[in-house]
Amino acid sequence: MSIWAPKDKAPPSCEQRSSVVLVHGFAGDGIVTWGLQVPALAKRYDVYVPDLLHFGGSSSPSPDRSTGFQAACVAAALRRLGVERFAVVGFSYGGFVAFRMAEAYPSLVRSIVVSGAAVGLTDAMNDALLARRGVRSLGELLLPESVDRLRSLFAAAIYRKLWLPDRLLRDFLEVMFTNRKERGELLENLVISDADATVPDFQQYKQEILLLWGEDDDFFTMEMAKKLKQELGEKATLRSISKAGHLAHLERPCVYNRILMEFLQSHGAAV
Numbered sequence: 216m217s218i219w220a221p222k223d224k225a226p227p228s229c230e231q232r233s234s235v236v237l238v239h240g241f242a243g244d245g246i247v248t249w250g251l252q253v254p255a256l257a258k259r260y261d262v263y264v265p266d267l268l269h270f271g272g273s274s275s276p277s278p279d280r281s282t283g284f285q286a287a288c289v290a291a292a293l294r295r296l297g298v299e300r301f302a303v304v305g306f307s308y309g310g311f312v313a314f315r316m317a318e319a320y321p322s323l324v325r326s327i328v329v330s331g332a333a334v335g336l337t338d339a340m341n342d343a344l345l346a347r348r349g350v351r352s353l354g355e356l357l358l359p360e361s362v363d364r365l366r367s368l369f370a371a372a373i374y375r376k377l378w379l380p381d382r383l384l385r386d387f388l389e390v391m392f393t394n395r396k397e398r399g400e401l402l403e404n405l406v407i408s409d410a411d412a413t414v415p416d417f418q419q420y421k422q423e424i425l426l427l428w429g430e431d432d433d434f435f436t437m438e439m440a441k442k443l444k445q446e447l448g449e450k451a452t453l454r455s456i457s458k459a460g461h462l463a464h465l466e467r468p469c470v471y472n473r474i475l476m477e478f479l480q481s482h483g484a485a486v
Contacts, residue, residue, distance in 0.1 A: 331435045
């Protein structure tokens with residue numbers, strides 16, 4: 216597993232810095248997803264940015280394609296790096312992984328920040344998403360095979376109309392959408408039946424939760440975010456960013472970073 220980690224750790228005599236783990240979405244690796252957050256966070260925290268399995272520099276011979284396996288591998292890698300406690304920030308697919316990490320490893324995960332995701336992607340949620348986007352499967356939506364499909368994906372994920380040159384999109388398609396077989400299996404494994412959907416009791420572990428949403432997110436809508444907050448209980452806080460879609464952290468990074476830092480400084484990553 217490839218992880219971007221702090222180059223220099225503070226010596227024991229210095230004030231200890233707490234750790235923040237940033238977990239990326241499906242259309243990019245760790246640094247591509249969080250490139251506008253790392254510099255802001257690194258001034259105050261030790262920031263760790265893993266590439267999930269079959270993204271970036273990470274791979275595995277295991278046939279397990281579950282978010283639980285992704286969470287287990289990230290947790291194991293962080294332990295090997297000596298990270299004992301951290302706040303986890305997950306975007307989209309990374310949000311599903313973040314929730315699984317918090318559920319499975321409460322002794323590691325102090326707090327959770329999730330944008331554009333849920334605890335689990337149910338059949339009903341998946342069907343509604345596919346209907347809104349006019350596609351037949353998650354693979355058709357999230358594993359584009361052409362520049363036109365990729366342009367359509369970006370157009371759906373952002374609030375503002377943004378023109379990107381074909382050459383840039385072709386390069387992005389070639390570099391960021393590798394391991395298509397494995398990623399297709401990740402998507403197939405992501406959807407769960409409505410009957411199997413449960414919400415863990417994160418409150419028993421005193422884990423604070425921030426749901427940080429783009430108001431115009433068309434993948435996971437504000438209505439879904441409000442319902443998720445109710446299901447998570449009083450430990451969850453919902454904050455929204457106006458004039459932002461699914462990619463709120465890239466569209467309005469200053470606002471996103473400010474809200475994120477406020478949460479981390481209040482109770483999300485205290486030493």
